Every structure is written in structure tokens, then in C-alpha cells.
Amino acid sequence: MKPIKILAGAAMAFGLATTAIAEDKTKVGFVYVGPVGDGGWTYEHDQARKAVEAEFGDKVETVYVESVAEGPDAERVITDMALKGADLIFTTSFGYMDQTINVAKKFPDVKFEHATGYKTAENVSVYSARxxxxxxxxxxxxxxxxxxxxxxxxxxxxxxxxxxxxxxxxxxxxxxxxxxxxxxxxxxxxxxxxxxxxxxxxxxxxxxxxxxxxxxxxxxxxxxxxxxxxxxxxxxxxxxxxxxxxxxxxxxxNWAPYYIERTRAVMDGSWASSNRWDGIGAGMxxxxxxxxxxxxxxxxxxxxxxxAIADGSYHPFTGPLKKQDGSDWLAEGETADDGTLAGMNFFVEGIEGDIPQ
Missing domain, CATH: 3.40.50.2300 (Response regulator)
Incomplete structure (x- = not known):
């Protein structure tokens, strides 16, 4: 009977190893504001999700929910993803910002990446493109x-x-x-x-x-x-x-390189909260x-x-520029700082009409 006991123990050990391997699979969630077939914004985010799968193969599992309204419904969807074991969640619309922050507080071990927003936390990064x-x-x-x-x-x-x-x-x-x-x-x-x-x-x-x-x-x-x-x-x-x-x-x-980079960071334990804003030069x-x-x-x-934009020799917001009300904004040769651009709430001189409140 001794050999049988050894085999049983080996089988049990093998079962535990199999479970551990399964648990090592990184689960990545995506919350989309539109349908994956919209031909625009959500379509490109979903192409990047597929790129993550192609890059990591059976080391990852990706899930997504499409056409999620900005607001309370988004918080429900994000929470559900976290409850179902997501290690990393990309929330891909500006209007998911507060909901992402709220859910992140409840799930400190889950990493969150919010697109086009500005609120971060220890387990929340933000990213956008220029x-x-x-x-x-x-x-x-x-x-x-x-x-x-x-x-x-x-x-x-x-x-x-x-x-x-x-x-x-x-x-x-x-x-x-x-x-x-x-x-x-x-x-x-x-x-x-x-x-x-x-x-x-x-x-x-x-x-x-x-x-x-x-x-x-x-x-x-x-x-x-x-x-x-x-x-x-x-x-x-x-x-x-x-x-x-x-x-x-x-x-x-082009979100794929960023999504692959951030997924890899979760997998190797190097993920840290950050604020990424890349443009033509970086390929985003x-x-x-x-x-x-x-x-x-x-x-x-x-x-x-x-x-010229790609190599940094030209900035699209280079003075002289005035605001719509005629007040000075940027002097000759001066370029806009990222803080002003990130919070831009005014039109430049020459654009007609008001910005809705």
C-alpha cells in the first residue's frame, strides 16, 4: 500500500501545483463606454486588449464590458470585475473617473488604470494621449x-x-x-x-x-x-x-504598447501609480x-x-496666442505648460460661441 500512498500524495501535490499555476494567470478587465464595433474609440481600446492577449498568451485572461454608461452603472461594472478576480482594470472613459477611485478604495490589491482623467491613488494610474x-x-x-x-x-x-x-x-x-x-x-x-x-x-x-x-x-x-x-x-x-x-x-x-507595458508591470510586481501623457513622438x-x-x-x-511635433522641435500651443476674450495667454515663442492644457476651459481668440457649462 505504500506505493499507493506515495502516488496519492504526488497526485495531491500535482493538483496543488496545477491550482497555483491557474491562479498565476493575470486577469485584466476593460470597461468600455461604447460598443467594440463602434469603428472608433472603443474599437481601438479593444484592439489593444487583443494585443495584450497576443503578447502574453495563456498567462493572461482578459474580460470586457461594452456600452457602459458613465455614472453609477460604471461603478457597478467595475466592482463586479474586481469581485470576480481582476488583477488590473482599465476604465476607458473620462466619466468613469470618480467611480474608478471609489472602487479602488474598496479593492486596494487591485490595480486600476483610468483613461483621460486626472485623479490618482496608490492603486490608480491615469493615462491619456496628446x-x-x-x-x-x-x-x-x-x-x-x-x-x-x-x-x-x-x-x-x-x-x-x-x-x-x-x-x-x-x-x-x-x-x-x-x-x-x-x-x-x-x-x-x-x-x-x-x-x-x-x-x-x-x-x-x-x-x-x-x-x-x-x-x-x-x-x-x-x-x-x-x-x-x-x-x-x-x-x-x-x-x-x-x-x-x-x-x-x-x-x-494606439493603446497597445501601453496596455502591454502595464500588464507586464502587474505580472512582474513593478506596477506603480503613474500619470502618462504621450503623443505622436511616443507613438500613442x-x-x-x-x-x-x-x-x-x-x-x-x-x-x-x-x-516637427514628433521630434519636439515644435509645440502646437506656441505663442503669441490670446484667449477668446482678447486677454493675453502666451507670449511670442512661449509654449503652454501641461497643467494649463490638462485643465483647459477656454477657447482661443477667433473661435466663436461659448463653452457650455
């Missing part, structure tokens, strides 16, 4: 390409991230075309194809022949395509199905291929601007 760098490139193309001198802009919510983008696009459109005007429609949604399409149609009716958007669906692209001689830019994702026109270029959010913001609908000289100008 989308305004891409807006500078878009603004340059928009200012050169418009024939009506009216550029329409669909805003989601009047938060600093969106306001920064509007200002950057306008500054650079005006640099190449002093006669340019921006007309802004606030959709008050991140993802609502019907509202986004209606916003695009309103702007086109007001004479806009260029549409920029800070919303997540491809509906404005479709509206511009139906209208005819209107150009657009992909938002968050390439939206290349609308190339070469109306979509003439895009801002592409990509510029989609500029189509042949853009004349070669305009394309060259846009790519030169992209290169």
Missing part, C-alpha cells in the same frame, strides 16, 4: 482644403480634452488660412450615430465643407459622403473605409495615411508639421 497634436495636423489640412472657409466641428462633451483639440485644430487652420471660421455643434454624447449624423448635417447646411469630430462613430463620415464635396477625418481609428474621400486622414489611438497618437484627395504640397506641409 490628441491635440493630431488635431494640429488635421487643422492644417482643413485650413488648406476648405473652399467655403467654414470648418465644422462635432464636440462630444465640453471637457478639457475636447476643448484642447478644438483650439489646436483652429490655431493651425488659421495659420494657413486667416479667413477660416469654425462652427461647433455639441452632441453631448461619445457614441450616438443618429445624433452624430444630425450634427454633421447641421454643419454642412451651415456651409461647412470640412467636418472634424470628437465623437466615436463613423456616422459623420457617412453623412459627409452623402452630401458630396465635404471632407472628414477619422477619429480615434482610421475609418479608412471612407478613404480616399470624404475621409482624407485620421487620428489613430498616429496620423492615418493622408489620401490622394489632398494635394501633394498640402500633404507635405502636414507631414512636416507631424515630424
Amino acid at each position: 490628441f491635440y497634436e493630431g488635431r494640429a495636423v488635421q487643422g492644417t489640412i482643413a485650413g488648406r482644403m476648405t473652399k467655403s472657409n467654414i470648418v465644422g466641428y462635432i464636440g462630444s462633451y465640453p471637457i478639457p480634452e475636447v476643448i484642447r483639440g478644438m483650439n489646436s485644430a483652429y490655431i493651425h487652420a488659421r495659420k494657413v488660412n486667416p479667413d477660416v471660421q469654425f462652427k461647433i455643434v455639441w452632441a453631448f454624447t461619445w457614441f450616438d450615430p443618429a445624433k452624430e449624423a444630425d450634427a454633421a448635417k447641421v454643419l454642412i447646411e451651415q456651409g461647412a465643407d470640412v467636418i472634424l469630430q470628437h465623437t466615436d462613430s463613423t456616422a459623420p463620415q457617412a453623412a459627409a459622403q452623402a452630401a458630396g464635396d465635404v471632407i472628414t477625418f477619422g477619429q480615434a481609428s482610421d475609418m479608412a473605409e471612407y478613404a480616399p474621400k470624404p475621409r482624407v486622414s485620421s487620428i489613430i489611438d 497618437v498616429g496620423i492615418g495615411e493622408i489620401s490622394d484627395a489632398v494635394p501633394a504640397e498640402i500633404k507635405d506641409e502636414a507631414l512636416a508639421l507631424k515630424a
Whole structure:
């Protein structure tokens, strides 16, 4: 009977080892504000989730919940992920900020990463991309390409991230075309194809022949395509199905390297709370291929601007610049500091209309 006892003990030990191996699998959760098929913001976050799986294979397990409303429902979803054993949770919309902080207090051993916010804790990091760098490139193309001198802009919510983008696009459109005007429609949604399409149609009716958007669906692209001689830019994702026109270029959010880096940090125990804000130079913001609908000289100008931003020789917010009310903001050659940009709540001189409160 002795050999049998040894075998039983070995089997028991093997079972424990198997359990330990299973428990070593790192569980990573993702909370999305839109559907994974939105073609924009959430689609790119989900591509990054898949990149995490590809990088680590069976060492990780990823889970996600899509179309989670900002507010109390988000706290329920985040809590549920933590209760189900997530080691790391990415909450991928600005409006999840307070909910992320609240849940993190209850689960100190879970690591949290909140996109586009500013509140951190010992187990909460924040990360964002310098989308305004891409807006500078878009603004340059928009200012050169418009024939009506009216550029329409669909805003989601009047938060600093969106306001920064509007200002950057306008500054650079005006640099190449002093006669340019921006007309802004606030959709008050991140993802609502019907509202986004209606916003695009309103702007086109007001004479806009260029549409920029800070919303997540491809509906404005479709509206511009139906209208005819209107150009657009992909938002968050390439939206290349609308190339070469109306979509003439895009801002592409590349979250994969960051998600892989932070997942690895949890796995090897080196994770620490941080605040990351990367742009074109670091590869977190990509510029989609500029189509042949853009004349070669305009394309060259846009790519030169992209290169200057990437190597740090140019900052999109460089003075002289005034605020909308005419007060001085940046002197000649002065650049905006990150603190001001992170909390931006004003338009620059020349943009018409008020920021909703």
C-alpha cells in the first residue's frame, strides 16, 4: 500500500501545483463606454486588449464590458470585475473617473488604470494621449482644403480634452488660412450615430465643407459622403473605409504598447501609480495615411508639421496666442505648460460661441 500512498500524495501535490499555476494567470478587465464595433474609440481600446492577449498568451485572461454608461452603472461594472478576480482594470472613459477611485478604495490589491482623467491613488494610474497634436495636423489640412472657409466641428462633451483639440485644430487652420471660421455643434454624447449624423448635417447646411469630430462613430463620415464635396477625418481609428474621400486622414489611438507595458508591470510586481501623457513622438497618437484627395504640397506641409511635433522641435500651443476674450495667454515663442492644457476651459481668440457649462 505504500506505493499507493506515495502516488496519492504526488497526485495531491500535482493538483496543488496545477491550482497555483491557474491562479498565476493575470486577469485584466476593460470597461468600455461604447460598443467594440463602434469603428472608433472603443474599437481601438479593444484592439489593444487583443494585443495584450497576443503578447502574453495563456498567462493572461482578459474580460470586457461594452456600452457602459458613465455614472453609477460604471461603478457597478467595475466592482463586479474586481469581485470576480481582476488583477488590473482599465476604465476607458473620462466619466468613469470618480467611480474608478471609489472602487479602488474598496479593492486596494487591485490595480486600476483610468483613461483621460486626472485623479490618482496608490492603486490608480491615469493615462491619456496628446490628441491635440493630431488635431494640429488635421487643422492644417482643413485650413488648406476648405473652399467655403467654414470648418465644422462635432464636440462630444465640453471637457478639457475636447476643448484642447478644438483650439489646436483652429490655431493651425488659421495659420494657413486667416479667413477660416469654425462652427461647433455639441452632441453631448461619445457614441450616438443618429445624433452624430444630425450634427454633421447641421454643419454642412451651415456651409461647412470640412467636418472634424470628437465623437466615436463613423456616422459623420457617412453623412459627409452623402452630401458630396465635404471632407472628414477619422477619429480615434482610421475609418479608412471612407478613404480616399470624404475621409482624407485620421487620428489613430494606439493603446497597445501601453496596455502591454502595464500588464507586464502587474505580472512582474513593478506596477506603480503613474500619470502618462504621450503623443505622436511616443507613438500613442498616429496620423492615418493622408489620401490622394489632398494635394501633394498640402500633404507635405502636414507631414512636416507631424515630424516637427514628433521630434519636439515644435509645440502646437506656441505663442503669441490670446484667449477668446482678447486677454493675453502666451507670449511670442512661449509654449503652454501641461497643467494649463490638462485643465483647459477656454477657447482661443477667433473661435466663436461659448463653452457650455
